[in-house]
Structure formats: structure tokens, C-alpha cells
Amino acid sequence: METTDLLKRVRQIEIKTRGLSNDIFAGEYHSAFKGRGMTFSEVREYQYGDDIRNIDWNVTARFNHPFVKIFEEERELTVMLLVDVSGSRDFGTMSQTKKNMITEIAATIAFSAIQNKDKIGVIFFSDKIEKFIPPQKGKKHTLYIIRELINFEPENSNTDISMVLEYFTSAIKRRCIAFLISDFIDGDFDRAISLANRKHDVVALQVYDPRETELPNIGLMKVKDAETGERLWVDTSDRRLRMAYHNWWGENQINLQQVLAKSHVDYVSISTDQDYVKALMRLFKQRS
Structure with missing residues (x-):
């Protein structure tokens, strides 16, 4: 992205998400996340x-x-954003991609943190740690995080949630609030998230696209796995195939909910065609 376009996009997100933090989230965030x-x-x-x-x-x-x-x-807290930057985040069929929604959610949380004089840091991850931004205070630091959320290009495209949780648990010594933001298609992280939540306060934010929940009946369609790059033809007119995919998605969601409930991790699932403000407010109120 060109520098002028990047700065314009940063400014747009700052205006929107900072306003949400000031007008809506200030009290709810403070109540939901307690001091030491x-x-x-x-x-x-x-x-x-x-x-x-x-x-x-x-x-x-x-x-x-x-x-x-x-x-x-x-009061002073440390807030960490664990942001999934794998290939699947670029998918989107509605008003925006998962990446754009993740960026806005992360920016809103970041501005809420600095408004409450908390430190904010980020770990970008795929199937490796792509970038670690140590937690700091201040608007300048938050704007740097937003620029990275918009413009950062990962080296890898696969996902490994266990890996980032293990790294986070080891790297951050003092107890903090951690927002794990992902589509959670990678489902094998039971032990890692349980251990992380014992040491820290982990909150899971799932961002997904409605089209990921079921296949449309549009006949023969060529699809590409955004993480592996594999391409194949799929006959979406096959009712059994559509049903199998729908069942896979449902089972994945049930498994995710069970893993998070067992680990006592608060969780909200947000579709790209939904209002993430309402979802976050609901989550914050549940914690208050």
C-alpha cells in the first residue's frame, strides 16, 4: 500500500475506532477488565x-x-493482542474481509486500553511468530499498531494457535489481558489455551465470514485453500457435499465452544456482516 493511502486508511480507522472507544467502550472496558x-x-x-x-x-x-x-x-494493566495473520484472513464475501474487521476490532481495543492508561502490545502470528510489538502506552504507539494491522505482510500463510499461545505464555511474564483474534479454523490448541489462561486472562474473539458456514448451490466451482494454496474443483450442486460441509462447520463450532468453556475462556463469535460493536459490548457486560 502506498504511504499516502496507508496514512489515509490509518486516519479513517483512528477516527472510527477512537470514537467508539471514547463514546461506548470506556466504562464497559474499565468494568470488564480489573486491575491487579x-x-x-x-x-x-x-x-x-x-x-x-x-x-x-x-x-x-x-x-x-x-x-x-x-x-x-x-488499575494499570497490560493488554496483548494475539492477531491471526494467516492466509484465511483475506477472505470476505460481504461488506468487508475478515482482515478489515480484525483490524477495526483490534484498533478499538487498543484505543480503549490507552484511554484507561493501560499498555498495549501485539503478536502477529501464522504458523510462526511473524512480529512481536512489546506493550507500551500512548497514542503514537497505538497508531503504529494500527499501521501494522493494515499493512503487515506475513511470511507464512498457515495457522498454529498452540504455537502462539505457548510463545505468549513464555514471553509475557506478568499477568495480562490477552485478546486472541482468529477465525479458529485450526482446532488443536486445547492444552495451550488452558495453560495460557491459568497465567493470564485470555479472551477469544472469532471473526468469520457467513459464506464459510455453508457452500452455495452454484454448480461446478474452483476453490483455493488460502493457507496451503491447494486448488480443486468442487461440485456445489451435490446436496450431500453441501450437507457434509455444513456439518463440518457446525462440528468445528461446537468443538471450539467446548474447548473454550473447559478452559474458562470468555468468547464471542462475530460474522463479517454483523455489528462487532454490539458483540464486544455484550462480551464486556458479561464480564462486568
Whole structure:
């Protein structure tokens, strides 16, 4: 992408996603993702309804009437985006590709993070770690992430979710929030996501295209596997073939839901023809 086109696209995404973060997600994000704990702030005089367990007995004895300790959330968090950049992200038959929706979702989360003074970092992955952007604060850093989301070209096209989860678990030492954004067609990552979620707080965001859920009845069609490059002719007029594909998709979704539920990972599935804002809001409210 030419530099001028890239900057224009970055600006468009910044305006849209920063606005969403400011107007919609600020409170929900803050409520959904807690800090590391509570730290002592100050003491004040006891008021009706205060928890008597917070009474500071030393100060109370000194002034001969009750005072309570006030605590505030130790807010600063680290947020990591684990972004699938394999070949299948370029697929899209509706208003946009999976890549475009993933970019907007990631940018919205990034702006929500910096608005709450959290650090934000990214791991781009295929079947290898394509790029690691260490977590930092600030608008400049977030705009750099958005540029990479738009313009980054991976070396490989296949997917390995277990690999990126193992790398993430090893590379990020302190507990953080991790958004794993993928179409999750790679289904063999049960153990890796369970281990990752024990150390960190992992949230799974599935982005898929409606056409991936079933084959259209349009006769003989040449298809290409975006990850392997394999091409073959498919007779979509064959009802049994269409049914087999539909069943494969359904079984894949059930397996994904079972794996994430077993690992206690929060999850939302978003189609490219749906409003991702509503989906994220629903997820954030469930966590609050």
C-alpha cells in the first residue's frame, strides 16, 4: 500500500475506532477488565453504610471517633493482542474481509486500553511468530499498531494457535489481558489455551465470514485453500457435499465452544456482516 493511502486508511480507522472507544467502550472496558488489586489510598471519617471491617482502629483511638481506610484499584494493566495473520484472513464475501474487521476490532481495543492508561502490545502470528510489538502506552504507539494491522505482510500463510499461545505464555511474564483474534479454523490448541489462561486472562474473539458456514448451490466451482494454496474443483450442486460441509462447520463450532468453556475462556463469535460493536459490548457486560 502506498504511504499516502496507508496514512489515509490509518486516519479513517483512528477516527472510527477512537470514537467508539471514547463514546461506548470506556466504562464497559474499565468494568470488564480489573486491575491487579486494591491499594491503600487514605483514611476518612466513618459514614453510615461503610464496611466496619475497614475501620482504622489506630486513627479511631487517636481521635476518639471512627475512621475508615479507603482503597482504590491498582488499575494499570497490560493488554496483548494475539492477531491471526494467516492466509484465511483475506477472505470476505460481504461488506468487508475478515482482515478489515480484525483490524477495526483490534484498533478499538487498543484505543480503549490507552484511554484507561493501560499498555498495549501485539503478536502477529501464522504458523510462526511473524512480529512481536512489546506493550507500551500512548497514542503514537497505538497508531503504529494500527499501521501494522493494515499493512503487515506475513511470511507464512498457515495457522498454529498452540504455537502462539505457548510463545505468549513464555514471553509475557506478568499477568495480562490477552485478546486472541482468529477465525479458529485450526482446532488443536486445547492444552495451550488452558495453560495460557491459568497465567493470564485470555479472551477469544472469532471473526468469520457467513459464506464459510455453508457452500452455495452454484454448480461446478474452483476453490483455493488460502493457507496451503491447494486448488480443486468442487461440485456445489451435490446436496450431500453441501450437507457434509455444513456439518463440518457446525462440528468445528461446537468443538471450539467446548474447548473454550473447559478452559474458562470468555468468547464471542462475530460474522463479517454483523455489528462487532454490539458483540464486544455484550462480551464486556458479561464480564462486568
